[in-house]
Amino acid sequence: MERLNRLVQRWGNEVEKLLNQSEQVRRESDNIGPSVELAYWRARMVRFTK
Secondary structure, three states: OHHHHHHHHHHHHHHHHHHHHHHOOOOOOOOOOHHHHHHHHHHHHHHHHO
16 A cells, blocks of 8 residues: 555656646747757657656
8 A cells, every 4th residue: 555655646746747847938939940849749748658
């Protein structure tokens, strides 16, 4: 039971960290192209699938 509690707490911490990162404003110039946007979302996908 203790192991389950630790896993749930760890998962909750990871979710909270990801949500906090999502709330941060991305500062980019207005003339970025689709490749920059794709790179951003690929990096996000890697974080979510770890």
